[in-house]
Amino acid sequence: MHLDHTHDGPTAVSADAHRPDGRRRALRIGLGGPVGSGKTATVAGLCRALRDELSLAVVTNDIYTREDAEFLLREAVLPPERITAVETGACPHTAIRDDISANLEAVEDLEDEIGPLDLILVESGGDNLTATFSKGLVDAQIFVIDVAGGDDIPRKGGPGVTTADLLVVNKTDLAPYVGSDLARMAADARAQRAELPVVFQSLRTRAGVGEVAGWVRAQLAAWTA
Amino acid sequence: MSRAALLVLADGRFPAGGHAHSGGAEAAVRAGRITGAASLEDFCRGRLHTTGLVSASLAAAAALGADPVTLDAAADARTPSSALRAVARRLGRQLMRAARATWPSGELDSLAREFPKGAHQPVVLGLVARAAGLGAQDAAYCAAYESVSGPATAVVRLLSLDPFDASAVLARLAPELDLVADRAGEAARRVPSDGIEALPAVSAPLLEITAEDHATWPVRLFAS
Numbered sequence A: 001m002h003l004d005h006t007h008d009g010p011t012a013v014s015a016d017a018h019r020p021d022g023r024r025r026a027l028r029i030g031l032g033g034p035v036g037s038g039k040t041a042t043v044a045g046l047c048r049a050l051r052d053e054l055s056l057a058v059v060t061n062d063i064y065t066r067e068d069a070e071f072l073l074r075e076a077v078l079p080p081e082r083i084t085a086v087e088t089g090a091c092p093h094t095a096i097r098d099d100i101s102a103n104l105e106a107v108e109d110l111e112d113e114i115g116p117l118d119l120i121l122v123e124s125g126g127d128n129l130t131a132t133f134s135k136g137l138v139d140a141q142i143f144v145i146d147v148a149g150g151d152d153i154p155r156k157g158g159p160g161v162t163t164a165d166l167l168v169v170n171k172t173d174l175a176p177y178v179g180s181d182l183a184r185m186a187a188d189a190r191a192q193r194a195e196l197p198v199v200f201q202s203l204r205t206r207a208g209v210g211e212v213a214g215w216v217r218a219q220l221a222a223w224t225a
Numbered sequence B: 001m002s003r004a005a006l007l008v009l010a011d012g013r014f015p016a017g018g019h020a021h022s023g024g025a026e027a028a029v030r031a032g033r034i035t036g037a038a039s040l041e042d043f044c045r046g047r048l049h050t051t052g053l054v055s056a057s058l059a060a061a062a063a064l065g066a067d068p069v070t071l072d073a074a075a076d077a078r079t080p081s082s083a084l085r086a087v088a089r090r091l092g093r094q095l096m097r098a099a100r101a102t103w104p105s106g107e108l109d110s111l112a113r114e115f116p117k118g119a120h121q122p123v124v125l126g127l128v129a130r131a132a133g134l135g136a137q138d139a140a141y142c143a144a145y146e147s148v149s150g151p152a153t154a155v156v157r158l159l160s161l162d163p164f165d166a167s168a169v170l171a172r173l174a175p176e177l178d179l180v181a182d183r184a185g186e187a188a189r190r191v192p193s194d195g196i197e198a199l200p201a202v203s204a205p206l207l208e209i210t211a212e213d214h215a216t217w218p219v220r221l222f223a224s
């Protein structure tokens, strides 16, 4: 019996840090943000960057299809048994925040079926700026916005932008074409988030997902410490 | 026994996975059988007196202490569609998770151990009612109400139906919900003397058939 293990029995309940067999469970990181901002592309990049050093798996939450899971399968970023799609009943934010049971089942089954995992990435189907992950489901969350969605999003704030453990401003390569002011986005994000980190990235450049992968490694180091 | 525990369990926001399921309403909407409040009411009435009655009876029997393994087999036998059997077990597992955190209980722990991938949802519901200090009638009410509230909520999303109309449908069904809960409770009380056969075995063939088809749709809003 572990100190932070409050539920005995065959299946763990939500946030317990240990699995029923006493092993520490995988770190769970959520990726949320508006549709099209680059969540799936970031997940794919993270899988490619981390799969040789970590045992990882992905859970997708699509709005009404299995597109995200199918994209990841097509790109072969991980073996198929490491990618699971959860159906969300037209409400992806419900499935990651208000009623997380289907997602918990998915992460539990992944750990049962493919053995010890270091990291599980949970992507939300994405609907609006208020969608955040429950602490019962993930240990840390990344909010992904892009420069093309309007450079006033950091200023507008909202729970995702303000409270996510990491804010990613994606598609910086497009900034010149859509007239987004990156310096202003950075200043607004700092004002909203105080000390919380922000990463500007373009998946079209060589650096790609590198900085975010570094952040994930640091989270994992803290989790296993 | 606390009356208020019934409100906690019956609340549509109780986090047990139901929000992702339409109870067959998505298939019925696509087929043109539900187009508005009136046809939603017909659909719900049909579901209530078939699936709803069976679920309510299983839940009541479980709440009265009938053997959950026997009840689970009885639920299997009363659910011809394998897609619906899988859904019932998935929802049972999700309810189990929420309930064990909400009303910790040895009985729930042992049922979870017996069925790691989930027992039929109504059977779990009956044991959850026990764990919450509720009675058989309460369990029957929860199951019967869920059998109509799920489709009603889903149709609000699927058809952009006026949510007030959907609530009015549920209110109009209330007297029949009483009836079904009573019949379920009576049947469950006969199980100790008459065996599991005392539980109703009515079914709605169209719901079973369309569930099999729905499970193959590549694009859908609801898991069932």
Ligand SMILES: Nc1nc2c(ncn2[C@@H]2O[C@H](COP(=O)(O)OP(=O)(O)O)[C@@H](O)[C@H]2O)c(=O)[nH]1
Residues within 6 Å of the ligand: A033, A034, A035, A036, A037, A038, A039, A040, A041, A042, A126, A170, A171, A172, A173, A174, A201, A202, A203, A204
């Ligand atoms: N130009 C550019 N396009 C990107 C970048 N990241 C993602 N995309 C594209 O943006 C579109 C949406 O990305 P996706 O990852 O599916 O977004 P999601 O809905 O947030 O998962 C896809 O066509 C991606 O290829 C980026 O850094 N720069």
Ligand SMILES: [Mg+2]
Residues within 6 Å of the ligand: A039, A040, A041, A068, A123, A125
């Ligand atoms: Mg995506």
